[in-house]
Amino acid sequence: MLSDVLGLTPEEADAYRTLVSVASATPAELAGLVDCDARRVVRILSRLEGRGLAARSLGDTTRFVASPPASALRALLIQRQNELNLAELELDSLDEIYRAATIGRGVTEVVDVIHGTEAIREHVRRIQLGARQEIMNFVKAPLFSPGNMTDDTAIERGIRYRVIVERALFGGEGPSFGEIAQAQASGEEVRIADTVPLKLFIVDRELAIAPLLGSANAAKAGALLVHESSLLDALIALFESEWNRATSFATSAGALRNVPAIDDLDAQVLSLSLTGLTDQAIATQLRTSLRTVQRRIRHLMDIAGVHNRMQLGFHAARAGWLEAEQNGGGAASRLRVVPPVSATTTRRSAGQACW
Structure with missing residues (x-):
């Protein structure tokens, strides 16, 4: 955390954390505690001293003490x-310059071509990390990009x-059903369609990425950045x-409206x-018989x-059984049927691989 947030190297962060835990230490003593070469520790202590995180002991200048963490x-x-x-501030300024430049884009500058799978993945990752408001995603078969391209921190932001x-x-x-339930619990809004017309990834209604072709070789051929x-x-x-x-996706009885005498499994089967x-297929997804x-x-x-x-589907639509989620979109309508996954936990998003 110290190295990530405050710009310390891992060695500096380790040395400072160790120095905080002792009254004082010579470079040799600290080297033994952090399992590092003494000459290297001397250089580390010099950098910590320059940053105001360490100082020489008044009683013995060969020994070092940690500066109080709360102040330093x-x-x-x-x-x-x-x-x-x-x-x-610089980002806002550059964004204004960029927007002014896009007004004068010619026809040939509205669409860029991205070549190759890795380039597509990198573009998706980059524009997703820069998202400020909304991400919209069509997930369509076949999938031919194995890793997770979803920024798990997007919902948290x-x-x-x-x-x-x-x-x-x-x-x-x-x-799977479980992965979609987990994604919804983390804040994603997921719906199911018979088919979607193309693979598509839209960020902030400002940029979209779509494949050039509809076949399994689309990623090799490239994609359009619109x-x-x-x-x-x-x-x-x-x-x-x-x-x-x-179709909306309910994973608990509480997510349905006006449906008496059902439990969570009923809601899942219905969805x-x-x-x-x-x-x-339903039995397989729910791991039941x-x-x-x-x-x-x-x-x-x-x-x-x-x-x-058919009559059941018609009645569910007419009675508004899924209406609470259909009309949702805000935090109040999102399902929380399983515990949200922390940032340190690996989860598979419903929109994990769109290519």
């Missing part, structure tokens, strides 16, 4: 905060993250249209059934007073 580190922290404030997952990804290379333009407006409108048509999955799924669907049909799946 606060000074470094204030300095770093000032540097970040100046960097933010207050970024709205909306993902539409193509139904064909269930039971295969795409996210800047603010009527083309980007059309892609945003396409996402919003698909979002309104896609997966409304996405069009078969009974066997086919017979259990069929019994739960029969129970749901009895509650709705209907005789088949």
